[in-house]
Amino acid sequence: MVRKRFFSVAYSVIFWILLLALPSTLPATSQKSTIGESAATQAEDSSPVSEATVETGPRWSGQVRASNRLYRDATEDSLMKPNPRVDLSVEAKKENAELYVKFRWEQAWQTQDSATLFERMIDEAYVRGFLGSTVLEAGYLKVVWGKGDDVHVLDLMNATDYYDFVNNNYLDRRTSEWMVRLVQSLGGMHAVELVWEPITTPDKIPLTGPWKPYAISELEAKLQALSLPGFPNPVTAQALLDHGALVQDNLSKITDGTYGIRFTGSSHGFDYGILYAYTYHRQPKVDLSRLAQTQTIYLTYDRVHCFGIEGATAWEGFNFRLEGGYFLTEDTRGTDPMVRNNSIGYVVGFDRDLWTDGANLNLQLQGILPLHSDKIDRNPLDVEYRSDGKYTSHILAGHLSDTILENKVKVKLSAAYGIEQGDLRIVPELTYEPFDDFQITARWVQYLGDRNTTFGQYKDSSFFEVGVSYRF
Amino acid sequence: MKRSIIIAAGLFLLWVGSLFALDGREIMDRVDKRPTGKTSHARVRMDLIDSKGQVNTRSVEMFTVKDEKDLKKLVIVFHAPASVKDTRYLAVENEGRDDDKWIYLPALKRVRRIAASEGGSSFMGSDFTYDDMSDRDVDRDNHKLLREERLESYQCYVVESSAKDPKDSQYSKRISWVAKDLWIPVKIELYDKKGNLQKVATMDKLDTIQGFVTPLQTTMKNVQKGTATVLVMEKFVWDEVLPPGLFTTRYLETGKP
Numbered sequence: 180m181v182r183k184r185f186f187s188v189a190y191s192v193i194f195w196i197l198l199l200a201l202p203s204t205l206p207a208t209s210q211k212s213t214i215g216e217s218a219a220t221q222a223e224d225s226s227p228v229s230e231a232t233v234e235t236g237p238r239w240s241g242q243v244r245a246s247n248r249l250y251r252d253a254t255e256d257s258l259m260k261p262n263p264r265v266d267l268s269v270e271a272k273k274e275n276a277e278l279y280v281k282f283r284w285e286q287a288w289q290t291q292d293s294a295t296l297f298e299r300m301i302d303e304a305y306v307r308g309f310l311g312s313t314v315l316e317a318g319y320l321k322v323v324w325g326k327g328d329d330v331h332v333l334d335l336m337n338a339t340d341y342y343d344f345v346n347n348n349y350l351d352r353r354t355s356e357w358m359v360r361l362v363q364s365l366g367g368m369h370a371v372e373l374v375w376e377p378i379t380t381p382d383k384i385p386l387t388g389p390w391k392p393y394a395i396s397e398l399e400a401k402l403q404a405l406s407l408p409g410f411p412n413p414v415t416a417q418a419l420l421d422h423g424a425l426v427q428d429n430l431s432k433i434t435d436g437t438y439g440i441r442f443t444g445s446s447h448g449f450d451y452g453i454l455y456a457y458t459y460h461r462q463p464k465v466d467l468s469r470l471a472q473t474q475t476i477y478l479t480y481d482r483v484h485c486f487g488i489e490g491a492t493a494w495e496g497f498n499f500r501l502e503g504g505y506f507l508t509e510d511t512r513g514t515d516p517m518v519r520n521n522s523i524g525y526v527v528g529f530d531r532d533l534w535t536d537g538a539n540l541n542l543q544l545q546g547i548l549p550l551h552s553d554k555i556d557r558n559p560l561d562v563e564y565r566s567d568g569k570y571t572s573h574i575l576a577g578h579l580s581d582t583i584l585e586n587k588v589k590v591k592l593s594a595a596y597g598i599e600q601g602d603l604r605i606v607p608e609l610t611y612e613p614f615d616d617f618q619i620t621a622r623w624v625q626y627l628g629d630r631n632t633t634f635g636q637y638k639d640s641s642f643f644e645v646g647v648s649y650r651f
Numbered sequence: 652m653k654r655s656i657i658i659a660a661g662l663f664l665l666w667v668g669s670l671f672a673l674d675g676r677e678i679m680d681r682v683d684k685r686p687t688g689k690t691s692h693a694r695v696r697m698d699l700i701d702s703k704g705q706v707n708t709r710s711v712e713m714f715t716v717k718d719e720k721d722l723k724k725l726v727i728v729f730h731a732p733a734s735v736k737d738t739r740y741l742a743v744e745n746e747g748r749d750d751d752k753w754i755y756l757p758a759l760k761r762v763r764r765i766a767a768s769e770g771g772s773s774f775m776g777s778d779f780t781y782d783d784m785s786d787r788d789v790d791r792d793n794h795k796l797l798r799e800e801r802l803e804s805y806q807c808y809v810v811e812s813s814a815k816d817p818k819d820s821q822y823s824k825r826i827s828w829v830a831k832d833l834w835i836p837v838k839i840e841l842y843d844k845k846g847n848l849q850k851v852a853t854m855d856k857l858d859t860i861q862g863f864v865t866p867l868q869t870t871m872k873n874v875q876k877g878t879a880t881v882l883v884m885e886k887f888v889w890d891e892v893l894p895p896g897l898f899t900t901r902y903l904e905t906g907k908p
Contacts (some may be wrong), residue, residue, distance in 0.1 A: 240733060309907050312896075323761045350760055368900050445900065448751060450764050493749070493766035500764075532772060585701050585878060586776040615707050615732035650733035 241267040246646030250389065251625075252639045262286050266302070277307040303355050312364040319355045322374065324441060324454060325526070326491040326500040330543045330576050332524035333487040333502045335456045336374055336439060340383045344390050344637075345624055354383060356437075368445035376437040379430050381480060382461045386416040393636035398465060402476075409474055419476060428466065428477040430459060443489075452489040459483060460508075460519060464562040468517075481508050481519045500543075502526040513551025516561040522549045537582035537589075547572040567631070573598040574633070587612055595634065602628025602635040616650040675794030675810045678829055683789045685834040687863050688889025690716045696885050699777050702877035709735075709775050713784075716893055722746060723786060724898040728906075735775065739903040742785060752781075755903035762900045771821035777880040778850060778871040780821060791819055797826070805830040805837050822849070833857070833864050849875055861889045 244264040264285040271278045281302040305318025325333035329349040337353040346352050358376040365371060385391050395416045402414040411418035419425035429435055441454035463478035470476060487504035503525040510518035528543030552570035555561045563570065578593040593606040608622035623643050628635025673681070697709040710731040716724050722744040729738040736757075743751040755762045774781050792812040799808055807828040814820035823846050828838040835857065843849040856868035865887055872879040896908035 240736065307905070309905075314901075314905055314907070321760060323759065328763075329759070348758060350758065362901070364896070364899070364901050370901060445751070445764075448745075448748060491764045493752075493764055496766050498764060498766050531766070537773065585876065586773065614705075616734050 236271065238270045238272075239267070240270075240651060241265065242648055242650045244646060244648040246620075246644050248642045248644045250639075251641040251643075275309045278305075279307070280304045298354075301355075312366075314362040314364075316360040316362075317358075319357050320360070321350055321353050321355050322358070322360060323350075323353075324439075324489075325487075325502045326450065326452070326489045327502050327526040327528065327543060327545075328500070328530065328541060330526050330528070330545050330574075331502060332504050332526055332545065332547070333454060333485070333489060335458050335485055336376070336437065338380050338382045338461045341390055341392070342383055342385050345642075354380065356380060358437075365444075368443075368450075370443055372439075372441045372443070374437070374439040374441075376458075377433050379435055379437045379459045379461070379480075381427070381430055381459075381463055381478075384463075386420060389640035389642075390637065391416075393630050397631075407470070407474065424474060425476050425478070427463075428479040430480050435459070448492055450491040452487075454485070454487045454489070456485040456487070457482075458485065460506075464517070464519070466517070479517075483508050483519075497529045497531045499529045500526070501528075513554040516558050516564075519563055520549045520551050520555060522547060524548070533581075537586065538580065540577070540579050542575070542577040545572075545574045545576065565631075569599045571599060572633075597628065597633050600628060600632035600635070602626070602632035604634040618648050620644075620646045620648070673796070673808070675796040675808075675812070676789070678796060678808045678810050679789050679792070679794045679812060679827070681834045682827075682829055682836060683786070685864070688861065690714070690889070690891055690893045692888050692891045692893065693884050694886040696883045697775065697777055697779075698881040698883070700879045700881070707732075707776075709777070711775070714893055714897055716898060720746060725785060726897055726902065727784070729775065737906065739906070740781075741898060741900065741903055742781075743898070744786075750785075753900055753903060755900075762903050777882075778873045778876075778878055779880055779882065782821060783852075783871070791815060792825075799831075800828075802828045802838060805833075807831065807837065817844075835864055835866065843875075847875070849873065855881075860887055863889055865889075 242265075244266075245261055246264075247261050262285065264283070266281065266283050268279070268281040281304070282300055283302040284300055301319060303318075303320050305316050305320040308315045322336045323331075323334055324336060325331040327334075334353075336358065337356050340352055340354045343352050356376045357378065358374055360375075361373045363371050363373075384395070386395060399414050399416060402410065402419075403412075407414075410424065411422055416425060437456065437458040439454065439456040439458070441452060443450070443452040445451070459480040460483055461480065463480060466477040466479050484507040485504050486507070487502065489500075489502045491498065491500040493499070504523070506522045506524065508519050508521055509515070510520055513520040524545075524547045526543055526545045528541070530539055530541035532539055548571050549555065549563060552563075555563045555565075555570060556568055558564060574595055574597050576593075576595040578591055580589060580591040582589045589610040589612075591606075591608045591610070593604075593608065595604045597603070603626070605625045605627075606622055608620065611619045613619075621644070623641075625641045626634045626637040628638065630636055630638070691714070693713045695711050695713055697711070699707045699709065701707075708731070709729070712728040712730060714726040714728075718724075723742075724744065725740075725742045727740040729735040729740075737755075738757065739755045741751075741753045745751060749766075752765045753762050754765055771780050771782060773779070774784055792814055795811045797809045797811050799806070801807065805828070807830055810827050810829060811824055812827065813824040814822075817823070821844075823842045823844050825842070826840040827836040829835065830837050835854070836852075837854045837857070839852040840848055841850040841852065850871055850873050852869060852871045854866045854869055856866070858865055858867050865884070867884045867887065869882045870879060871882070894908040896902055899908075902908050
């Protein structure tokens with residue numbers, strides 16, 4: 180408790196020091212340019228557009244949000260209190276360099292693991308340099324790979340934050356990584372991109388609260404039944420972590436990095452890309468094989484090579500897109516129960532404007548197909564074993580949206596349906612924007628399905644939420 | 652005899668006049684070929700006036716360039732309000748096929764291709780659509796000269812244009828008042844698919860910049876909704892040297908040409 184409070188105070192102090200100190204490290208005067216320094220000079224000297232400029236000194240922007248959530252199965256503990264949240268970004272631009280830092284703070288985090296608070300508060304922080312046709316980025320950042328609309332199989336460079344699983348914004352559900360990224364323009368719309376992450380970080384998975392996965396509850400029940408000496412009682416994942424009995428086995432060394440290369444281009448109305456990534460499955464496997472000797476449960480992660488292709492085109496008013504990848508693990512024959520099998524993943528989808536101005540339908544299908552799944556099914560000790568024998572996964576996700584009342588009100592119905600599991604997430608949502616940058620949002624998020632399914636595991640966490648937000 | 656000569660001369664003049672009379676296609680072709688710079692760069696303010704008179708203001712920066720085939724590329728950078736800041740849009744005109752269009756949304760951190768037909772969508776919630784903001788190929792429409800008449804201080808040709816392929820336009824027809832001496836439409840009526848008047852665009856302010864006639868203020872009124880959008884060129888320059896990298900998806904992503 181004392182440690183938590185210490186970290187909380189320390190992080191707040193560091194946050195405010197950074198916030199106050201940053202402007203002094205940035206250029207003291209605001210510079211102006213049109214589209215770069217040379218153009219700026221020209222514009223200032225001779226062009227009447229010289230005042231139509233982009234500010235290049237420190238530029239602050241952000242968003243203040245507050246929401247109130249009422250869970251369907253509300254208990255005194257699970258009824259969430261108002262959750263204020265602040266996003267604050269600062270950008271500074273020089274002729275050939277930029278600095279970008281985005282801070283986030285959310286009241287709900289106070290109840291979470293304080294060790295992760297600081298990295299959560301710095302949402303992104305990186306520098307970007309321009310050297311001719313080369314762009315170099317370094318720092319703590321998010322990169323999106325793949326042509327899907329918020330549904331991907333090739334977006335491999337960042338981990339997913341399952342604490343924020345229901346967040347509307349895809350980027351808010353992703354966590355930044357320390358990385359170096361180089362983008363070399365090859366002329367026209369073609370470019371090649373290289374990414375290096377010194378250490379791969381796993382997905383962030385809550386061990387308590389409404390978004391605790393069902394698999395963790397299952398593990399807790401299994402360990403409780405074993406009545407292991409020296410283990411906390413009752414056995415919870417959080418207690419095991421605090422007790423030092425739940426540890427991460429890999430993804431801590433410089434050799435545990437992620438490497439990626441991606442080529443993208445566009446020709447004759449078709450955008451395409453091809454990529455290779457050497458990374459990890461960021462979802463952990465639970466290794467109980469050393470439990471008897473070490474009284475420790477290890478979380479391990481599989482190395483994976485990904486070979487991917489992506490494409491997008493527009494035809495007859497439809498925006499089509501696709502992603503496909505082959506995921507090569509160390510278990511190509513599917514015989515090693517401790518390593519995930521090779522798999523194929525894909526996303527195909529489209530969106531199209533409909534009958535009225537502003538109405539849009541978006542549909543996407545995501546498929547994951549493990550190879551040699553028959554061998555998984557024969558071995559209950561395999562890390563991918565499922566008692567229901569359903570190893571392929573197809574999720575049909577979509578939304579229908581429209582704006583009414585002179586674009587002041589947006590109505591949206593989103594849904595995601597697990598075809599094999601029969602589980603469903605459905606979200607009707609209403610957003611009212613009485614004036615620019617100020618929004619009031621109401622949404623109902625309903626999960627349906629069996630407890631061992633992607634959406635069904637959260638069915639007790641279905642909720643109604645009202646929120647307000649202001650951008651500046 | 653004298654009377655016959657006068658009649659003959661009159662007929663001759665009519666014949667000669669008919670030789671030089673323009674039809675709707677030729678008028679719109681002249682509008683299209685009106686001399687302008689190879690590039691343009693504008694800082695634009697948009698005042699969106701809702702049906703209750705409330706005004707919301709947007710700010711964008713627009714760049715255009717024409718290649719040797721007279722095909723146009725357009726980049727729009729959104730500066731305000733905060734909810735759309737740093738959104739960037741690129742349209743590339745192609746010969747014989749639909750334009751390529753991409754948009755970069757900071758919230759997605761990704762450049763996204765959009766369908767050409769989405770040009771019929773509202774531009775930033777205004778009464779302009781993306782297509783209204785772009786030039787339209789003269790060959791995509793049939794043009795008919797309706798009459799000649801004075802509109803305020805301009806002597807105008809009144810030309811009706813309708814898409815050869817009805818699916819190729821969000822409007823059933825457009826009627827343009829083209830100022831004779833300037834070859835620029837000073838008023839355009841836009842009719843919806845049912846043939847009802849939907850919007851009226853008027854050029855409120857024209858000026859000569861660097862030798863080219865340039866509309867500096869345009870109002871688009873949606874007569875069906877009772878809303879209006881006033882588009883003001885706060886700054887405008889022709890023939891600025893624009894880097895080729897400006898008209899690429901890389902620029903959309905990085906904001907750096």
